[in-house]
Amino acid sequence: MEKLEGKKILLTGASAGIGVAIAERCAAEGAMVFLTARRKDRLEQLAAKINQSGGTAAYYQADLAQPANIDALFAVAHETLGTIDVLINNAGFGRYQPFLEMDFTIAREMFEVNFFAAAYLTQKVLRLMLDRQGGDIVNIVSLAGKNPVPNLAMYAATKYAMRGFFESLYREVRQHNIRILNLYPGTVATEFFQRSGYPEPDQKRVLQPADIAEAVVCALHLPRTATVSDIDLRPTNP
Ligand SMILES: NC(=O)c1ccc[n+]([C@@H]2O[C@H](COP(=O)([O-])OP(=O)(O)OC[C@H]3O[C@@H](n4cnc5c(N)ncnc54)[C@H](OP(=O)(O)O)[C@@H]3O)[C@@H](O)[C@H]2O)c1
Numbered sequence: 585m586e587k588l589e590g591k592k593i594l595l596t597g598a599s600a601g602i603g604v605a606i607a608e609r610c611a612a613e614g615a616m617v618f619l620t621a622r623r624k625d626r627l628e629q630l631a632a633k634i635n636q637s638g639g640t641a642a643y644y645q646a647d648l649a650q651p652a653n654i655d656a657l658f659a660v661a662h663e664t665l666g667t668i669d670v671l672i673n674n675a676g677f678g679r680y681q682p683f684l685e686m687d688f689t690i691a692r693e694m695f696e697v698n699f700f701a702a703a704y705l706t707q708k709v710l711r712l713m714l715d716r717q718g719g720d721i722v723n724i725v726s727l728a729g730k731n732p733v734p735n736l737a738m739y740a741a742t743k744y745a746m747r748g749f750f751e752s753l754y755r756e757v758r759q760h761n762i763r764i765l766n767l768y769p770g771t772v773a774t775e776f777f778q779r780s781g782y783p784e785p786d787q788k789r790v791l792q793p794a795d796i797a798e799a800v801v802c803a804l805h806l807p808r809t810a811t812v813s814d815i816d817l818r819p820t821n822p
Pocket of ligand 1: 596597598599600601602603620621622623624646647648649674675676677678697724725726727768769770771772773774775776777779
């Protein structure tokens with residue numbers, strides 16, 4: 585089994601929902617987690633909570649819609665962590681609305697955050713992983729990256745883009761001992777629904793953020809000879 589203890593993890597979207605759960609779970613296993621998102625107060629609170637409970641966390645506030653912020657994020661994370669063993673691309677947002685109402689400023693921002701930020705950050709981190717001939721990249725995609733969803737066409741497009749990109753990249757880098765996991769969750773009880781305008785699910789019946797964290801950690805625990813490249817994670821009884 586591969587241990588998370590001592591691993592250096594860079595995690596995006598760490599101020600809420602799935603990101604918080606992944607940060608807490610990985611830190612509890614002894615990983616050093618470097619957190620990023622826009623809401624600094626939340627990052628500060630989460631890092632303090634992890635550090636007070638014996639874990640190790642640091643954070644950097646960044647809006648990933650701007651590539652220059654990703655340059656700065658990577659520089660600070662690299663300096664703080666020394667190296668990056670695991671990159672978790674989790675930040676993302678959606679808009680639930682008929683396509684004719686879609687504002688293309690928002691559509692482009694969605695592609696910047698959900699797709700280009702993940703790809704650009706991956707390019708930076710991959711250079712370190714190639715130097716060391718090893719590393720893990722985890723992408724929180726969505727079942728909307730496999731199944732068409734009406735009124736979420738632009739969001740689905742960003743997730744289909746992630747899927748095509750990271751599945752191709754995996755085949756390019758696996759011979760360097762780099763594992764890439766694409767995780768496709770169904771509905772998860774987070775703020776995503778209030779923020780996207782998507783009809784609110786029954787929060788108790790859908791996936792919980794901790795379920796996603798569990799799946800990520802299970803995959804990372806596998807011996808390095810084994811890669812889980814794709815996980816579809818659905819609520820058992822929605
Ligand atoms: N909830 C679901 O049902 C579900 C299902 C499948 C996949 N997903 C995916 O799971 C990931 C996490 O979503 P969630 O459900 O945990 O939603 P959430 O609670 O709304 O969290 C989204 C995270 O992304 C960050 N983020 C959004 N825009 C950003 C920006 N411009 N720059 C930097 N960070 C940004 C947010 O931080 P700030 O706002 O503080 O910047 C927050 O930390 C997303 O990629 C989402 O598409 C969610």
